[in-house]
Amino acid sequence: MHILIYGLGYVGLTAAGCLTKEGHTVIGIDVNEDKIRELNRGECPISEPGLGELLADAVAKGQLRSTQAAGDELDKADLALVCVGTPSAPDGAHNMSYIAEVSRQIAVGLSRKRSKPLTVVYRSTMRPGSTQELILPIFRSVLGADTDRLVEIVYNPEFLREATAIRDYFAPPKIVIGMAGEGRSENMDLMYKDIEAPTFYTGYREAEITKFVDNTWHAVKVSFANEIGRVCTMLDVDATAVHNIFVSDTKLNISAYYMRPGGAFGGSCLPKDVRALQHLASDIGANATMIDSVLRSNAAHKHFIYELCTRDLAENSRVLVVGLAFKRDSDDLRESPNVDLTGKLLRAGHRVSVYDDAINPSKLIGQNLGYAYAHLPNISSLLMSKAQAEAEEFDLVVDANGQAKTLNLKARRKIDIQSLGKTAGAAH
Secondary structure, three states, X not given: XXXXXXXXXXXXXXXXXXXXXXXXXXXXXXXXXHHHHHHHOOOOOOOOOOHHHHHHHHHHOOOEEEEOOOOOHHHHOOEEEEOOOOOEOOOOOEOOHHHHHHHHHHHHHOOOOOOOOEEEEXXXXXXXXXXXXXHHHHHHHHHHHHHHHHEEEEEOOOOOOOOOHHHHHHOOOOEEEEOOOOOOOHHHHHHOOOOOOOEEEEOHHHHHHHHHHHHHHHHHHHHHHHHHHHHHHHOOOOHHHHHHHHXXXXXXXXXXXXXXXXXXXXXXXXXXXXHHHHHHHHHHOOOOHHHHHHHHHHHHHHHHHHHHHHXXXXXXXXXXXXXXXXXXXXXXOOXXXXXXXXXXHHHOOOEEEEEOOOOOHHHOOHHHHHHHHHHOOOHHHHEOOHHHHHHOEEEEEEEOOOHHHHOOOXXXXXXXXXXXXXXXXXXX
């Protein structure tokens, strides 16, 4: 393919080197004249292992040339990668001025005689909605009714780490391709044809938020590890040994199991142990502020679920909560967020029933029994059988732990707490 790359910074240069290695022809575009001269001499302006050799080889073979303006190269291009910066503004928002300017340049420079649309691929990190609310309007304002005929707009985030960028390019953790509609991009499939990774075709917004989620999670992991390290060090515990034990558990500690957006956490272990670690860190002066925020965040999520359930719900509505325990196939009600939700719905004046095939009030014992009757004194009268649940009609059914999928329920509205968001894309 004939590829243009706008913005020859870290991301753009890595893409240039790797794409030319795969046999594509690349024209690099950047406003920095010194950088252009350096690249055209076959020199690499940044330090990245192996990249200098790739760029020098591409220049020597005539596969890579750099310039300050695309000129007529735009007419020859199959694909344009936009890798310009989106630096932070003082309030933390992204500065989108470079994105807007490059988008305008591409739109103005496009020939109306193109037989195939130019695939314009944005790799810069940007706020969800930017493609639809900023980029597409710029193209439509210039190209009008010809927009869809002349351009195919794609959002394709990169997952490169400095010092391992080339390896990450050819072996990424995933490939995310955001597009309008449900189709595929022929040029994107061609660009990634030799790269094996889970591939997700999804909407623009889902693709745009990917980097925010990934990088914030990485930051959370670093902060969590450092807080645990402080606690261990102050208690004369070997933090490295603790780390080695922690990361060895890929079944629970490093997995997707706890990373699915859904209900709040509860049960006999997580809340109790988080509180205990909070107290321990406070007692020794470890200042574990992220751990301190975990229970507050969980409480906020419980309230969010309640507001989601009661949105547009009329007074005195008939509500069925399916799943009272904190997880399916358990009768443990201790600190179950579903118990809290049921109590809030009752206090709000709704007519609430509960179905949970694992709960038998006569078999609750010990602290579980005490918690159940302290928070839902009328628990026995709330519970109904499967036959009763399927016979009645409800204004709202709340599937709190997945059991509703096994029932034939009649309801005006259903909420699946374990699947708060729609699946935007499927791996293949």
